[in-house]
Amino acid sequence: MSQGVLAADSPAATARERIRVPLLAQTIAERATSGRQVWLDLGHVQPGLLPLLQRGRTRLLVADLAAGRAAGCADWHLPDAALSGTGAGPGEHIDCVLCWDLLNYLAPDEMGELAARLAGNADPDCVVHALIQYSGREMPDRPLRLRVVESAELEIEPEPDAVMIPSPRYSPKGLEKAMPELVVDRTMLLNNGMQEFLFRLRPPHGR
């Protein structure tokens, strides 16, 4: 895997770049105000997300998978610790998953394991909001730290010391193939070269 220096115009190098994420805004508007919900954020804890979710009665689980990756954990891609607290009773399942800039760092079989874990703990109406690097041939060697600024806007924390690695550039079909439990509901190309996805659970008979 070739490595290069960080491109000056890459998302990781630019200072405090903001991206608009309309599908996230839509998800928050539709779901986070509709009573008791359980959301799972696979990334690090987001201070900016809390006031948005507080409009409803959402419980937020924070898995911080990237921290496990940085620590060298073998199964860093599986949110087992966060999910173990959701089985308190029947009906308490995940309603929304936030999966930002993680899928590009997973091999297809790891994505499959992750999707199976999520599906096994999800409400049938669960959605997965994901962001992946799409157009760039290279990406930073670690997931970007994205920060919620507003419901429709994320800020990318600069990573000046990041090393660039080749991007797998997964296509929507490729993601669906790797994660048979999920089906692409909507997708949008973002102006910084990332792509925003909204997945839904595929009905069991359709897998």
Add this chain to the structure above:
Amino acid sequence: MFNKRDQIESESDPQKQQESSREFQHQPSAAARETTSAPTRGQAAIIGPSISINGQLSGDEDLIIEGRVKGTVQLKKHTLTVGSQGTLDAEVYANTILVDGTVNGDLYASERISIRKSAKIDGNILAPRISLEDGARFRGSIDMDAESEAFRKVFGSQAGSKSAGPTAVATGGGKSSGSPDKAAEKSESRAESRGGQRELSGQTGKAGGSAA
């Protein structure tokens, strides 16, 4: 064992208080408000850095922990501050909880929980109001549903009604035993949301919760 001490260092550090923090409903920064609500000079007991406690800790005054505590901490009418040197492997019940240090365990506050950038928390937090600074390390669940059965179980009805904020239950993250009430509660709230009532309730809660 406990010593009265001057104000905790972090409280007197103006630069630290300037750190940006996110508080719900765009309230004043957590650090700014904490200058009026955190334990102040001579008011709080302190567990010093060299002290290690294993067991149940309870009291009727504010407490600052700079040492190590393992077990349970009960200060239901007072403020607990986990200082930057403090390490808790404990369940905590308090009126207000401020965290600068390390916590492995669940935090329950009847008023609010403030997590600063230096904090490292692995556990679940439940409070009507929660503020979190960028940079804090957290893994677990965040719940602000003061209407929940779990919240009422811990604090009774007074806490939730007083805060009147959006509510939550601390059950995720694998640390707490979880509440059997959650399923019924979720079903109930979903049924309500279909009729639009739950959303209205959430908005009401938001307004109430924004009062500092």
